[in-house]
Amino acid sequence: MKKVLALTLAIVMVASIALLAGCGSSDTKSDTKADDAKTYIIYSDNSFAPFEYLDTKTKKYVGVDMDIMEAVAKDQGFKYEMHNEGFDASMSAVQSGQADGMIAGMTINDERKKTFDFSAPYFDDGQVIAAKKGTKIADLKGKTVAVKNGTAGKDYAEEVKDDYGFKINYYKDSPSMYQAVQTGVDVACFEDFSVIAYSIKTGEVKLQLLNDEPFNVKGYGFAVKKGQNADLLKMFDKGLKNIKKSGELKKILAKYGY
Secondary structure: OHHHHHHHHHHHHHHHHHHHHHHHHHHHHHHHHHHOOOEEEEEEOOOEOOOEEEEOOOOEEEOHHHHHHHHHHHHHOOEEEEEEOOHHHHHHHHHHOOOOEEOOOOEOOOOHHHOEEEOOOOEEEEEEEEEOOOOOHHHHOOOEEEEEOOOHHHHHHHHHHHHHOOEEEEEOOHHHHHHHHHOOOOOEEEEEHHHHHHHHHOOOOOOEEOOOOOEEEEEEOOEEEOOOOHHHHHHHHHHHHHHHHHOHHHHHHHHOOO
8 A cells, every 4th residue: 555655646746747847848938939029120221311311319210211111010010120221232131131121212113023022112203303503404415424323213314324415423322422413523413303302402402403393203112032021021011001091101201291
């Protein structure tokens, strides 16, 4: 009887230890799962006001794209980390897999669709030519114009350079491009209408538009590497649809004068 009792107690103790160990294992797994929740790496431009630019007071990047990304992520319940590294750097980061996606006033076009998958468009824009006051379209002939690397403005300028008779100088960001025109290095620049118009309106750029209506109008979209991050793209589209329906997108655009 003593042997039977001792054996019974031993079995009970082993079962209790196993049960406690099992409970501990379950808790640990749950905590690990929460800690490993996906945080998407998103890249953007660093000087493309009003879509993304550094607020000198808060030292944080703000703008239309920053607000849209925040609203979409909140609506869909995902986390992200924003990197404002420049337009060229953003495209390279997505293509190399360093970034999961980018939002940077990026025009959706057929050439880019070869390497990127895009969301539904969230804003329509086109290109304009900006120059010093008194400059005319005819003045471009035989001169150099400024464009920003990787942009729709660059692509359009390359398409029409022979028609206008100008040569092209390439710059890494919009401020450098504007400065080149204002100081006379280049006679004009090609830029998205909404961006250059905003900079002229705020007085940051002392140029005038040479065409009243933008040409080559297309939509801006959120982009991921072609064939990858379909889940992120799907969430962005769902979130964008929801903030359009709720009026949040309209409020964001109105905040920056659109």
